[in-house]
Amino acid sequence: MKRFLILIEIILITLGGMAVAYFDALYKDNIEQISYQEQSRQMAIQETEELEKAIDDLNSEIEELEKKEEISQYLLWKRRLEELQDRLS
Amino acid sequence: MEEKTGRTSGSAFLKASLIITVFILVFCGYTAFSCWQNNKEILSEVQQAKMICEEAMEERDAKELELKQREKYRDELLDSINEIEDVKKEFFALAKETEDRILNGELDLKIAYLTFDDGPYHRSNQFLDVLDEYDVPATFFYLMKCSETGYAEEDAAYDAIYRRVINSGHTLANHTATHKLGKEGVYSSIDRFVSEVIRNREFIYDRYGYKTEIMRFPGGSDTSSKIPDIIPRLNELGYGYVDWNIACGDGGQLQPANVYRDNVLNNTKDKKVIVVLMHDYSLNTLEALPDIIEGLDKQGYIFLPLFPASSMCRH
Structure with missing residues (x-):
């Protein structure tokens, strides 16, 4: 009987210890997850900021190019060139 | 007398064992319960962190896509401008040639x-x-x-x-x-x-x-x-x-x-x-x-x- 009780106690202590260890590991894992997610988020935010800056720079470049395109109509100059060529031929 | 003493010590051991068992059960149960509770809270924090992270990543992906689209548009503009510049260059080169030939008396x-x-x-x-x-x-x-x-x-x-x-x-x-x-x-x-x-x-x-x-x-x-x-x-x-x-x-x-x-x-x-x-x-x-x-x-x-x-x- 005594041995049986001691055995039960040992089993219970072992099971209790295992449960605590399991939950502790789970807890640590989740904490790591949060930290990992936070790091990823920070990286994504930083990358987004860099992309936004790149888009802004690109937009300024595009604005300049659009001005240039607007003032340099292809068809107009093509026609003028052909007309001048005709006059010379 | 000895038999009585033996029975008393057996019953005391049983009581002590029961108390220890109950104590272990309560202790383990409490610890496991509080760990479970903590994990439950932390798990919701993990989910929240994941969501926030995903949102940030989605935003980044959207910006990445926007950048790619703008780059494509810029390249198209550059192609178009280069094409126009080529025609203009050709026109003014011909204008210069015409002017030179006129001044040299080669063209009427x-x-x-x-x-x-x-x-x-x-x-x-x-x-x-x-x-x-x-x-x-x-x-x-x-x-x-x-x-x-x-x-x-x-x-x-x-x-x-x-x-x-x-x-x-x-x-x-x-x-x-x-x-x-x-x-x-x-x-x-x-x-x-x-x-x-x-x-x-x-x-x-x-x-x-x-x-x-x-x-x-x-x-x-x-x-x-x-x-x-x-x-x-x-x-x-x-x-x-x-x-x-x-x-x-x-x-x-x-x-x-x-x-x-x-x-x-x-x-x-x-x-x-x-x-x-x-x-x-x-x-x-x-x-x-x-x-x-x-x-x-x-x-x-x-x-x-x-x-x-x-x-x-x-x-």
Whole structure:
């Protein structure tokens, strides 16, 4: 009987210890997850900021190019060139 | 007696064991429960962190996509601009070749560069209408007329004129920012003159993305004794300057349209390349313009916009 009780106690202590260890590991894992997610988020935010800056720079470049395109109509100059060529031929 | 003592110690052990077992059970249960509770909370935090992270990543991905799309658009624009630049280069190269051959007597053609000074003006659009009607390219030596230089009311209208001049394929050229003559005017010092040219150049470039490469001295290149010293400075800025060899006469006292017309058409004799000075403000000049164009056409002139490599553009 005594041995049986001691055995039960040992089993219970072992099971209790295992449960605590399991939950502790789970807890640590989740904490790591949060930290990992936070790091990823920070990286994504930083990358987004860099992309936004790149888009802004690109937009300024595009604005300049659009001005240039607007003032340099292809068809107009093509026609003028052909007309001048005709006059010379 | 011994048997009683043995039974008592057995029962005490049993009680102690039960107490320890209950204690272990309670302790383990409590610990496991609190760990479970903690994990439950932390798990929801993990989910929240994941969501926030995913949102940030989605935003980043969207920006990445936007950047790629803008890059594609930029590349398309560049291709289109390069194509246009190639045609323009080809046109001006041919114009240069034509001018050289005319001046060498190899071609029985003549070139007329119509130029309009001091604008934009309210009447400029009417001049542009006439040029459009005859499909004649010209050169406009314009000033910096905007709110900054005291043209607040006219700014929007003049803005449209600058755009129209450029978009119609005329040459827009620099005539200094203010054209002020006199003691405090553009010729008061070399630096003042150069700053006037730079100011107007930047105004046109910043607003319209158009790079001016030709300028005209207000009053012409013999107006001031400082001009020989100004020219090297203008060359450094990449400018050539153009005078005129025919003036329609609208810069002085008001004359009837036929006088302006005759001033041009009767002074072309022996001139293979002419640069005609006009102003796009006078109603009489506007009236004379169709006759001037038709008359020059009859005399065998072709109309070109001024370009830096032209022999009329001096450095």
